[in-house]
Amino acid sequence: MSKTQQAPGGVRSKGLADYLNDENVRAVIYQIIAIGLVILAGWYLVSNTLDNLERQNISTGYGFLNLEASFGISESMIDYTPRSSYATALMVGLLNTVKVAFLGIVLCTIIGTIFGVARLSSNWIVRKLATVYVETFRNIPVLLQLFFWYAIIPGAFPAARNALQPLPDVLLTNRGMYIPVPVADNAYDFMGIAAILAFVVIYFVKKWAAKRLDATGQPFPIFWASVGILVGFVLIAYIAGGAPTEMDIPELKGFNIRGGYNISPEFMSVLIGLTIYTSTYVAEVVRSGIQAVPNGQWEAADSLGLKRSVSLRKIILPQSMRVAIPPLTNQYLNLTKNSSLAVAVGYPDLVSVSNTTMNQTGQAIEAISIYMAVYLGLSLITSLFMNWFNKKMALVER
Amino acid sequence: MATSTQLPPGPNGSVGQRAVIWVRRNLFNSWFNSILTILAIAFVVWIVPPIFEWAVLNATLTPTIEACRETTGACWGFVNANLRLILFGVYPFDQQWRPLLAMIILIGIIVASLAGVRYPRLQKLILPMWIVGIPAIAILMWGGMLGLTYVQNSSWGGLPLTLILSTIGIVFAFPLGLLLALGRQSNMPAIKTLSVVYIEVIRGVPLITVLFMASVMFPLFLPDGVSIDKLLRAQIGIILFTAAYLAEVFRGGLQAVPRGQFEAGDSLGLSYWQSMRLIILPQALRLVIPPTVNSFISMFKDTTLVVIIGLFDLLGAVKLALRSDPAWTRYYVEGYVFAAAIFFLICYSMGRYSAYLEKELRKGERR
Numbered sequence: 129m130s131k132t133q134q135a136p137g138g139v140r141s142k143g144l145a146d147y148l149n150d151e152n153v154r155a156v157i158y159q160i161i162a163i164g165l166v167i168l169a170g171w172y173l174v175s176n177t178l179d180n181l182e183r184q185n186i187s188t189g190y191g192f193l194n195l196e197a198s199f200g201i202s203e204s205m206i207d208y209t210p211r212s213s214y215a216t217a218l219m220v221g222l223l224n225t226v227k228v229a230f231l232g233i234v235l236c237t238i239i240g241t242i243f244g245v246a247r248l249s250s251n252w253i254v255r256k257l258a259t260v261y262v263e264t265f266r267n268i269p270v271l272l273q274l275f276f277w278y279a280i281i282p283g284a285f286p287a288a289r290n291a292l293q294p295l296p297d298v299l300l301t302n303r304g305m306y307i308p309v310p311v312a313d314n315a316y317d318f319m320g321i322a323a324i325l326a327f328v329v330i331y332f333v334k335k336w337a338a339k340r341l342d343a344t345g346q347p348f349p350i351f352w353a354s355v356g357i358l359v360g361f362v363l364i365a366y367i368a369g370g371a372p373t374e375m376d377i378p379e380l381k382g383f384n385i386r387g388g389y390n391i392s393p394e395f396m397s398v399l400i401g402l403t404i405y406t407s408t409y410v411a412e413v414v415r416s417g418i419q420a421v422p423n424g425q426w427e428a429a430d431s432l433g434l435k436r437s438v439s440l441r442k443i444i445l446p447q448s449m450r451v452a453i454p455p456l457t458n459q460y461l462n463l464t465k466n467s468s469l470a471v472a473v474g475y476p477d478l479v480s481v482s483n484t485t486m487n488q489t490g491q492a493i494e495a496i497s498i499y500m501a502v503y504l505g506l507s508l509i510t511s512l513f514m515n516w517f518n519k520k521m522a523l524v525e526r
Numbered sequence: 527m528a529t530s531t532q533l534p535p536g537p538n539g540s541v542g543q544r545a546v547i548w549v550r551r552n553l554f555n556s557w558f559n560s561i562l563t564i565l566a567i568a569f570v571v572w573i574v575p576p577i578f579e580w581a582v583l584n585a586t587l588t589p590t591i592e593a594c595r596e597t598t599g600a601c602w603g604f605v606n607a608n609l610r611l612i613l614f615g616v617y618p619f620d621q622q623w624r625p626l627l628a629m630i631i632l633i634g635i636i637v638a639s640l641a642g643v644r645y646p647r648l649q650k651l652i653l654p655m656w657i658v659g660i661p662a663i664a665i666l667m668w669g670g671m672l673g674l675t676y677v678q679n680s681s682w683g684g685l686p687l688t689l690i691l692s693t694i695g696i697v698f699a700f701p702l703g704l705l706l707a708l709g710r711q712s713n714m715p716a717i718k719t720l721s722v723v724y725i726e727v728i729r730g731v732p733l734i735t736v737l738f739m740a741s742v743m744f745p746l747f748l749p750d751g752v753s754i755d756k757l758l759r760a761q762i763g764i765i766l767f768t769a770a771y772l773a774e775v776f777r778g779g780l781q782a783v784p785r786g787q788f789e790a791g792d793s794l795g796l797s798y799w800q801s802m803r804l805i806i807l808p809q810a811l812r813l814v815i816p817p818t819v820n821s822f823i824s825m826f827k828d829t830t831l832v833v834i835i836g837l838f839d840l841l842g843a844v845k846l847a848l849r850s851d852p853a854w855t856r857y858y859v860e861g862y863v864f865a866a867a868i869f870f871l872i873c874y875s876m877g878r879y880s881a882y883l884e885k886e887l888r889k890g891e892r893r
Binding site for chain 2: 155158159162163166173176177179180181183249250251252253254257263264266267268269270271272275276279280437461465466468469471472479483486492493496499500503504507508
């Protein structure tokens with residue numbers, strides 16, 4: 129924070145020295161120097177790079193994205209074969225990143241909140257156990273944890289022939305977990321549409337409930353009503369669609385398991401590692417959020433005769449949310465960024481696919497620029513969403 | 527804290543009675559808590575004895591593969607047999623006293639610097655210690671003079687590499703982060719924009735992409751014939767990355783210094799740099815010592831990522847040891863647990879130190 133404008137001293141004509149001593153003139157000079165240095169450095173780097181690329185006969189540009197990728201990707205949420213283009217391959221990687229990050233965020237929030245609350249429990253042993261959990265997993269590098277889970281998970285389960293069956297039709301093998309999934313049917317599309325419709329209806333019911341609460345003071349069980357609407361809509365769509373019951377059940381055929389949905393050991397280790405590691409940070413955020421709520425709020429709740437669990441849920445947590453959301457956003461971003469470590473255990477995330485692309489095409493700059501831009505974009509979207517949420521929560525106060 | 531009930535000091539009664547009271551208050555004060563207590567105890571009984579059996583009772587320390595095959599417990603023999611490989615990587619075997627000594631010096635300086643916050647007399651020694659210490663460490667590690675054989679840095683590894691990467695990282699990221707924080711707070715639009723863009727871009731991408739950039743793209747940036755080795759490139763990547771995070775920590779400190787302090791500097795007629803150096807920064811930096819230590823912790827953990835670009839820090843050296851002999855490969859759990867224990871020990875003590883500092887510094891403020 130530098131000084132702002134200073135009154136020009138006196139009326140005498142200024143010499144060069146006076147100009148150089150003028151704050152504003154200096155500021156301009158500093159900025160010109162700074163920009164000049166940046167441009168110079170940029171020009172130096174770019175010209176070197178262009179020279180090097182020319183010498184190595186590497187063409188620049190994103191044209192390679194339309195070429196055939198000709199490498200396999202072990203898991204994909206969209207149709208992908210080695211004949212697909214690099215652009216499709218990168219899309220697969222991006223979707224895999226989003227999948228693991230999204231599930232990780234959901235899980236680490238749940239687990240982190242549980243442990244954060246447990247660290248404040250009046251129960252001594254619960255408190256200590258939660259502390260041990262948080263301190264242990266927080267102080268071990270996340271990459272080491274990923275390696276650990278990746279070493280343990282395939283090793284802990286038998287080969288496909290002797291697959292474990294913890295639940296009917298769920299198979300555990302060293303190639304991951306296989307779960308049954310419904311065979312594709314039109315009814316499921318209807319159900320998706322019905323779910324979207326249900327959310328629209330819920331939105332209007334919520335508005336109506338708030339209006340009624342203002343007008344009559346009568347509360348409306350909005351949570352259970354929403355659940356009811358959602359379940360009802362989806363169920364009706366399911367029955368209307370012919371109620372398909374056919375399932376794709378994983379079965380041992382030859383030396384391998386066919387059918388079902390495969391959750392790979394790579395995915396599992398990345399998800400477990402990221403979730404556990406980030407949940408310790410979330411726990412600390414939740415704990416400090418709760419501690420930031422003044423004690424008087426607990427006492428007020430007590431004096432209203434509320435149970436501890438009710439006061440925690442209805443009075444303390446909503447208030448602590450406001451304190452917790454900004455650091456929570458940071459943790460979500462960290463988890464998303466850390467999902468790039470998936471490359472170390474062979475989960476085909478964006479970075480992993482980009483690296484393969486980079487090795488095959490030599491388009492290092494393009495590949496790196498793509499994933500950097502994507503992560504920047506993801507970070508930006510997450511912070512925008514969380515800022516919006518933050519504002520919404522802050523308004524609740526008054 | 528709101529929910530924890532403290533035992534009133536020194537209630538009358540025998541130890542037994544007091545214990546009963548304690549147990550009632552802390553474990554069985556409601557039916558919900560009673561269920562939790564029983565579940566928690568069941569969990570501990572379920573998990574602790576098998577781990578203890580595996581890690582201690584049935585474990586072996588004998589550094590031979592035969593001993594490990596015989597036991598049903600942990601094979602600490604793997605760690606025992608490969609200890610020097612894990613700790614020092616592929617540094618020439620007969621020269622490994624050098625990284626050991628370098629590591630001891632480095633830890634000594636760090637501990638002294640951290641303690642210096644508390645003991646003013648030590649404070650004056652901090653800067654000289656670094657000025658003497660870093661070249662001493664460099665000479666020990668590289669050698670090539672004073673009768674020490676030259677060891678190229680591609681054979682550095684293990685714990686010293688982890689420590690060096692993180693320490694050098696923070697030592698250089700510190701001034702850069704400070705400049706960026708000042709830049710972000712500056713009134714000059716161009717400088718402010720440059721700082722903001724730098725900080726936000728670097729904070730928006732994962733460290734590993736910065737490392738890939740350093741290892742893959744950096745060579746393209748340099749003129750033909752000039753090359754910088756891999757270790758240095760990774761180190762530069764770490765510095766650039768950490769600086770962005772530190773900049774935000776420092777910004778927090780700068781914002782916490784009351785406006786009156788800036789105005790006081792102005793009214794004394796001090797120049798920008800004078801008032802920064804004499805008034806603002808000492809206060810701002812003091813405020814952010816705990817989060818700075820926290821940055822150091824996360825950076826220390828993050829140096830493990832250099833494994834991905836093929837450097838053998840502590841974690842990398844463990845992987846190296848696991849691969850060194852196919853017979854050892856199945857003892858990965860022991861290897862990872864050992865590395866985890868070292869990381870835990872260092873990070874946990876730094877974390878405690880940071881918590882202690884936070885308390886200490888607040889105590890000064892309340893007076």
